[in-house]
Amino acid sequence: MHDFTRRSLLQGGTALAAAGALTGPALFDFAKAWAQSAPWKAEKGAKLTVMRWKRFVPAEDDAFNAMVAAFKAATGTEMNVFSESFEDVQPKASVAANTGQGLDLAWGLHTLPQLFPTKVLKMNDVADYLGKKYGGWTEAAAITCKQGNDWLGIPVATIGGYMTYRKSAVEKAGFNEFPKDFPGFLEMCKALKKNNTPAGFALGHASGDANGWLHWVLWGHGAYTVDKNDKVIINSPETVKALEYCKALSDTFIPGTASWNDGSNNKAYLSGELYCTANGISIYVAAKDDPTKKDLTEDTYHAYMPVGPIGKPTELQLAVPILAFNFTKYPNAAKAFIAFMLEKENYEKWLSGARGYLTQTLNAYDSAPVWTADPKNQVFSQASKRALPASGIGTPGEKAATAIADFLVVDMFANYCTGRETAPGAIAIAERQLKRIYR
């Protein structure tokens, strides 16, 4: 009845072994048992075409493919998975939504399902099933995927970005632990500069890094691009305070941050010139994998983004939701696959394969082994809990995504910090563009 082969199982097993996870037959047994008891039975002869973003950590890809192979073997569903780079996922998904063909599932970034709410398969049953089973969804993840009471997609994971710093430098600057508030953080950066062990954060068009830390500064001061009703409120005293704070910070940075892209801080940190930055866990993972960087690895620690005057965490973390299109011929297979991925037996191994790069959105996975395997991973386990959705307090969706993609907030800060514009001038430019996007 099941259309699986020994070969597909072995492939899955090999990939998992590479990821240091469990072996093929065990995974398959689970998959088979799961397929029989799951609420969604894949249609006979189902075929799913899945688009995902291109992985950063090879072991994560291996773990993902192992799940795909096991699902295929257990349900007989033909799986066609392909990857696209970060920038290409959204355009391709939009075209599929527009033409009604080509893809069944799309695993993308930020608020992807919100871009075409009428073209997606409602995932309410899957979200309920998983939420009940695994301790509920984090707030940011739920907002990212929900429209009213409907789930437009499932928030598979979050890619966290946190302070990555050299402990020796921070201690030398007079801080026994990493500062937890904005004034302390500024003092530390000043001291780091004085010791010639500077911090540095991207002020260039770095889609991940620059958007991440600058939204954190903005939100931390209680300033937002738009309010709950999507009214543009960037022109506020809070924004001015955020700009002032950022300017003071940027004066302590290593030179050149205005030209940085997403990879620049990784390079500078790994070469030993940069002592504190905000990044995904990739810097630490790269250092760990390089035998010549043993000292740097041991000296590297992670910390939460300090909490701003607003008094609660305001991090922008990159959500990665998956959606199924409503024109798929096999809705049950699609739902089954999504639920299957997020089951404990799969998901914890997947998180381990991602080595901290991916963070869970289901509360029960706080205890996943990846967070304790290396204590330095722990910080990243909170990424989805401490995050606001990419839209801040406004409606998640296309408009918020456009504002981020066009670097409105990044350019506003960069304009002021590099001295090209006054604070009111920088805000006016951003306000004008926001008003057009949110018209």
Next chain:
Amino acid sequence: MADIALESKAARRPIREATRWDQLRANRNWLGFWFMLPAMAFLILFLAYPLGLGVWISFTDARIGRTGNFVGIENYEWLWDDSIFWLSVFNTLLYTTVASAIKFAIGLYLALLLNENMPFKAMLRALVLIPFIVPTVLSALAFWWIFDSQFSIISWSLKQMGLITENINFLGDVTWARICVIFANIWRGVPFVAITLLAGLQTVSPSLYEAATLDGATSWQRFRFITYPLLTPIIAVVMTFSVLFTFTDFQLIWAMTRGGPVNATHLMATLSYQRAIIGGTLGEGAAISNAMIPFLLAAIMVSWFGLQRRKWQQGENND
């Protein structure tokens, strides 16, 4: 009986009046049209249609994956008041003017040099072409490293020599960033200008130089009154192409600065890409790229109608 019947039928055929279809098939004028048809279809499909579509999209609020509604000139009105758009126009003009002028000067100088008799002439001429052969993205990435804020080889060398104490902020400082991208463009564009002008120089008849030398002309006079006038048509063509390439440059900027720092090196092409493809607002992006058309047309007009006039080539009083 049967034979006769057939014969008469065959004999009747030539008298039949030529149909419209026969005319279309046999008429010489129409024949020309038929031969042109493939080329026309090609041009319409790959040039006219995309251009027309681009113009149409700029009048809509289209986004990626979704056809937009007609919004008239709203996109253009918006750009008219958009300081970043005007900054990109300024950047593009600065980039094109400075880079093209320097490319022309160096290119002409190189061409004159290579036109002289010297050892290893063929090899030297081939070497000059190297920057032109390397894929643009690769050379742009190389320049990105050369001008990196932390790992610049230039900063490193100067530091080793003790001339500076801190890295030069090549791509993070507005002025430096502009200089760097223009430098990279010049490096890449000079071979094209040099080799094409060299080809032009070789068409100048040596007898003219001989005659001028006999009359006692200095080398400057020989250049000014023989080489330059005879080279003008080639210069017009080369500089038109050079300006067009520079004006529409995308790869160098995108790979080196992404338009940064703070949009100081954003060209119209890169801004159009950022807004249309990355930001998803196709209509606005199309409007930006359409805004390039008048500038490009002007550049073409100047060279074709200006530089080709004989007055420009042969002195004031000879129209």
